Amino acid sequence: MGEIRLMKGNEALAEALIRVGCDGYFGYPITPQSEVIEYLSKEATNRTGMVVLQAESEVSSINMLYGAAGTGRRVVTTSSSPGISLMQEGISYIAGAELPCLVVNVMRGGPGLGTIQPSQSDYFQATKGGGHGDYHLIVLTPYNVQEMVDFVKLGFELSEKYRVPAMVLADGAMGQMMEKVELFDQIPRRTEFPEWATTGKPHDKERRIVTSLFIEPEVMEQVNLRLQAKYRQIEAEETRFQTMNLEDAEYVFTGFGLGSRIAMKAMELAREKGYKVGLIRPQTVYPFPYAIYRETAPKIKGILDIEMNSGQMVEDVRLAVGDKTRVEFYGRMGGMIADPESVLKHFEKVYLGVE
Amino acid sequence: MSNLVEVPVNPEVVQDQFVVYKKPKTLTDKPLHYCPGCAHGVVHKLLMEVVDEMDIQDKIIGVAPVGCSVFAYDYMNIDMQEAAHGRACAVGTAIKRMMPDKFVFTYQGDGDLAAIGIAETIHAANRGENMLVVFINNAVYGMTSGQMAPTTLPDMVTTTTPFGRDVKTMGYPLRMSELLAQLPATYYITRQSVHNAVSVRKAKKALRQALEYQKEGKGFCMVEFVGNCPSNWRMTPLESQKFVEEKMTQYYVVGDVKVPGGK
Amino acid sequence: MAKSLGDIVINIEKCKGCELCIAACPMETIALSPKINQKGYHYAIKVQDNCTGCLNCELVCPEAIITVYRKIVK
Known part of the structure; x- marks a missing residue:
């Protein structure tokens, strides 16, 4: 410890x-x-x-x-x-x-x-x-x-x-x-x-060059x-992600960093109301965990992606699931932060038709 | 040209024991890509001669710029890094901070050092980074084929000053050595040229001096070279040397600008 | 009196014919060859056997291709 x-x-x-x-x-x-x-x-x-x-x-x-x-x-x-x-x-x-x-x-x-x-x-x-x-x-x-x-x-x-x-x-x-x-x-x-570090040329070895310049196109292509x-x-x-409550999930909330934290709380609120919501939280966004979304998509009714932007990671989520499930987005921008209650309300509105 | 017959070497003299000069071993055998008569070649040679004489090939790291000397690392047989345009002093700073016991130099042209990279140059100098800056000032952007540099002389014609540099709208040529000499943290600032044999001898001494100071931990040193650019000046190499002597060194006066103890 | 016998060997294939060595030589030992090297440059050659080994040519040579020899004869 x-x-x-x-x-x-x-x-x-x-x-x-x-x-x-x-x-x-x-x-x-x-x-x-x-x-x-x-x-x-x-x-x-x-x-x-x-x-x-x-x-x-x-x-x-x-x-x-x-x-x-x-x-x-x-x-x-x-x-x-x-x-x-x-x-x-x-x-x-x-x-x-x-x-x-x-x-x-x-x-x-x-x-x-x-x-x-x-x-x-x-x-x-x-x-x-x-x-x-x-x-x-x-x-x-x-x-x-x-x-x-x-x-x-x-x-x-x-x-x-x-x-x-x-x-x-x-x-x-x-x-x-x-x-x-x-x-x-x-x-x-x-x-x-x-070995490759420029620490002073060793007597018995070739000099080391740190560069991003490869003027010959044949070489540049190989690089x-x-x-x-x-x-x-x-x-x-090296793809890393975390999932919660996917076993019985009918819907999945997702997001990265701060967005996933808000999604997690919104999932808890949803569970309290009896909605079967799970969570996918990428820890690496490059490489992006496309596979977990692809595998989960046929088993659920929809994904709600929460981000503090106009919808950026959601493009990767949509790329992952194609037409296998519906993907909706909820975001705030310009330094405003979404609250879990509003996320839940948005979920109920777009997926359950609750006004 | 009729009497120009090559005279054979004198075998009595051409023997290993009588060699008084040969190419420094730290200069690679790769033919230089520079134009005929370019000062870069002379400065590369001098720098590597000093590295050989101080026996520091395994202790020195060079930083190449963007500009004509972007491939400096092809010719200098030492560990080197290639910096983004203007950033050599930032790169050099970090190398030296990571390895204070090693020698570090940057090799930069006037566009790199005095235009796009002037902030990095001034701040490295102002921090008194214990490294050597080798500055080649030929008053023109060589690699991009002859545009105005911050050091282009007043009224000098370049491809972007086709009617001559008008100082009223294009500013005055920057005297970088004098500018950096103002900073308390700079230790040794000198301006040299390599346009004749005498100046080459002096220039080499300046490079050696700067690296000796670095060895003693004295701080920031810069050796500025008033260089030539025959191709972009539209001159023969010999005409360009004459221009260095008659015009360039009038504005960029050759000699020590700041020496330890003040002058 | 000691006399200085000099000589030079030029790596002509790397010469670019800039003529700086010719201008630097006090003895007019060097001239540009009418012939060209593989790169297409007229290259510097020794045309007189009067070199003193003063080093001026190698000092100004940007290509570092001149090896200089000097023998002191008593």
Whole structure:
């Protein structure tokens, strides 16, 4: 049993970054996640010698992450939606150069400068590309403070296993809420680094080059084919999700992160009223758990997807089930958060005809 | 041209024991992609000569930019990273912070360092990052074939200043060395050229000095090179060297801009 | 009095005929060949046997293709 604490999501995430043996953090303050860099500035260097550097911009942060990741170190940046938009070029380069690292997006409402309140409107950006070129991030979506901690560790493990950058796609609510959390024990920082890392050319080996530039199209295509093969393997082996009450379910509520948390409460309210509602909660949204939706669809009457956006993940749900079941959506936007009662009312209206 | 007959080598002199110069071993055998007479080749050579002389091939990490020298890593036989356009100083910062005991340099052109990447450049300098910035200033965007750079001279013709750079609407050429010398955290800032044998000798000393300072942990050093771009200046290599001497170095005065202890 | 006997060997296949070495040579030892190399460049050649091994040509050579020799004869 690890240490139990009551912690704010952002601070729990920061604590997990220290404990996971991070070598470097590069970031720029932005609401609603500035507690991460504040916590690390105070705690990290004294405890583990981790480098914490406040960059001049998100553009610089993500390129520092590229440089640091290229030395084979365990490194991270965190930001929120507008900052993550600024980082997209760098994320594409990191994906192209196949550098493992962690990017955390504590989402807020948009578009543009938007609002500082929680939102989930960066799903498309996180899962369908974001920057230019054919690439993916491994995207983990925490629905409570515990997963803010657990997904830091899992994110690094997956990222390093595949040399694919990972993202924790959280939101302002996860960042700001306080919950009980169990922390894993301190993992020592690494002292040995991968073969491909630019740590100074060994006398007896070829030099290492970190680059996403492959000017010969024949080579560039081969790089792309190798990346795509990795993505197929990740899709086959690393999809993670949670289900509840599917055994007798006639309907399924779904959502990711904050949306799934609201869906879970709405499911409980529905059960109290005698409706047989289950839940599917993707923990990875890339790779997306298409199969569980596909398998469940013929057995149920409908799916209600709840997201704090205009309906983004719902496109993947519809792609998964085709015409095998009906899919409805309930969302709030611009920093507004759905309440479980309204979700239940919407469910009763669209599926049961109750006004 | 009739009397131009190749004279055979003198076997008395051409012997291994009498070699006074040969290509540094840290420079690869790959033919450079640069245009004939380009200063990049000379600076690549000098940098690798210094790496050889300091015996730090296994301790140095270079950062290549976007621009003509994007393929610098093809020629320098050391570990290298290729940065996004303008971000070399951010990439270099992080490499050095992760491995303070290693040598780090960035190699950047004027568009990369002084236009799109000026924020990264200034902030790395202002933090006093203990690394070397090698800055090639040839007053033009070379790789994209000759557009105006932030360092293009007043009235100089480029493909985007076909009537000459009008400083009233296009701004004045940036003197990056003087600008960075203002920052308290910078340690050694010097401007060099490689347009003749004398200047090449001095330039190499400057590179060596900057890396020695880095070894001592002194902080941010930049060696700016007033370079040439024969192709985009529409000149022969020799004409371009003359332009460096007569025009470029008038605006970009060669010499130390900031030395330890102040000057 | 000591005399400096120099010589140069140019890797002509990598020469781009920029002529910088020719301008840098104080002895007019080097000239551009009327012939071309495989890349199509007229390349630098030694045309006089008067090299002193002063290094000027290699200093300005962007391609790093000139090896310089120097023998001191008493």
